[in-house]
Amino acid sequence: MAGENQEVQVFGFRLGPYSLRVELALKLKGVVYKHIDEDLLNKKSDLLVKYNPVYKKVPVLVHHGKPISESLVILEYIEETWTQNYTILPKDPYQRALARFWAKYIDEKVVPAVQKVARSQEDEREKSIEDAQAALEPLEEELKNKLFFGGDTIGFVDIAGLVLARWIPATEEAVGFELLSAHKFPNLTKWSQDFVNHSVAKEVLPEKDVLVAFLKNVVFSTKN
Amino acid sequence: MAGENQEVQVFGFRLGPYSLRVELALKLKGVVYKHIDEDLLNKKSDLLVKYNPVYKKVPVLVHHGKPISESLVILEYIEETWTQNYTILPKDPYQRALARFWAKYIDEKVVPAVQKVARSQEDEREKSIEDAQAALEPLEEELKNKLFFGGDTIGFVDIAGLVLARWIPATEEAVGFELLSAHKFPNLTKWSQDFVNHSVAKEVLPEKDVLVAFLKNVVFSTKN
Known part of the structure; x- marks a missing residue:
């Protein structure tokens, strides 16, 4: 400590x-x-x-x-x-660059695409889901043969990706659509489960039900 | 080398x-x-x-x-x-964080605001200029008592900021508006001049006239 x-x-x-x-x-x-x-x-x-x-x-x-x-x-x-105890970024400059690239990608491409789905009208829902799934595909590929984006442990991209592991499933439930299906995204689905069950991640992530209620009643409420 | x-x-x-x-x-x-x-x-x-x-x-x-x-x-x-010869980021983690913050700020706030001015219709021109100037103000403040954002030498924020030093003045000329006036932004104006006249920057930056022609005839052409 x-x-x-x-x-x-x-x-x-x-x-x-x-x-x-x-x-x-x-x-x-x-x-x-x-x-x-x-x-x-x-x-x-x-x-x-x-x-x-x-x-x-x-x-x-x-x-x-x-x-x-x-x-x-x-x-x-x-x-x-805090260089002791735990490493978020790999030591190798090339691997660090890839981690930074994917974290930026999550913020700039994936999050806006998912928000677009959640805010879409019925007639644009399907197209927005296709776009968001296309944005998720490179991440699915990145996880091939890996437990976490960071390898065996949670790293920079995983931490940036907590928005995917907990917020996407909660948004799906709050708004009512399917995006991250286990069938289409087996790696991301398994990763999400491992992530939210990780002992340290569990300490900070909100309960899914609490988040679903917040997203439903506040963020994506149609009453505003 | x-x-x-x-x-x-x-x-x-x-x-x-x-x-x-x-x-x-x-x-x-x-x-x-x-x-x-x-x-x-x-x-x-x-x-x-x-x-x-x-x-x-x-x-x-x-x-x-x-x-x-x-x-x-x-x-x-x-x-x-390439850790030898020249340092882009300061050694101190806090100073590094500030440099990363401002570089990101240039990409996410300043560049879109300037592009909005360049693409604005006449009736929204004034408001968009005010918004872009508001976005530039924190950078003006950052340059107080400094030659470059990096201090005495060109650093991370300066390199990110080359879009300001050369592209803003060229866009002003190509499209026809005034944004980065010496009166309102004395520090940024002086910095821009020092930057484009820096011996190494000079080697890579395009000539202003060439850039103005490109911006006028291609990027912000009204003929498309």
Whole structure:
């Protein structure tokens, strides 16, 4: 465990995948931190606005009073700062580049494609599902003969991918569509199950039922 | 100079800021490479599609036959692979995080805002300029009391920012608007000038007139 004098705070949201990336990485490394919950449905806290004046959003990691924003940037910082115990990124520069590429791909291609499905009208649903499945295919391929994207252990892409492992199945249930079928995506399906059952991931991931209710009643509510 | 046996190829486009990030980083480090020009206006080459099957776009860095895509990912690879001569990212993890944050900010906030100005209709021009200037303000602030974002030398954010130093002024001229005025952005204006006159940057950046003609007649042409 990191020393008690390492003051680490995470401004986050318990049902937000980006915040939980940061918390999962810290837990994997055994870094003790304080979670400061931002109620994103109400007013943003003054501290959040102070620490992340550009985006005013979570997650923000504050280490010894210094704030860092953007989950993938924070993961790199965590890897470089707490080098002991657990490694998120491989040592080889080429393998590191691939990990960074796929994490960026998840944020820029997969997440928007899945959100498009969830917000699609009935007449565009099928096409949006095809697009999202096309976006998921390279990740299915990446997992061939591997337990995790990081190999035998959870790494950078897995941590970035927690949005897929828990949020996609919960969104499917909340909105009512099928995207990540075991038939079409056997590797991603198995990976999702292994991921959400991983002892450390379990500590930070929200219960599926709680997330489904939140997605159904708040994020993708048709009542707004 | 890196050894002759380091086979390095860059699949790029001479008027594309993302390709030139890669070439500038290699030149700053004194790495000998071969530029393979992709004619983006015509059919993509089979090699480009082979090396970047996910996005099929430039830049791609190929090192000893292994391809890497996404300019910021490639910059990290270059920094980790050719550690001699020149440093792109600071050593301190916090300073590294800030550099990554601002580079990402340029790609995700500034570039889209400037493109929106260039593509705006007359009635939305003023509002889009205000938005783009608001996006530029944090960068203006970042340059206070500094020659470059990297301090005294060109670093990660500067390299990412070459799109600002050369492409914004060229786009202003090609389309006909004013965004980066010396009055409103004295630091960015001075930085732009220092940047485009930097001996190594000069080697890779396109001539302004050539770029203006390309932006005017191809990218932002109203004839399409």
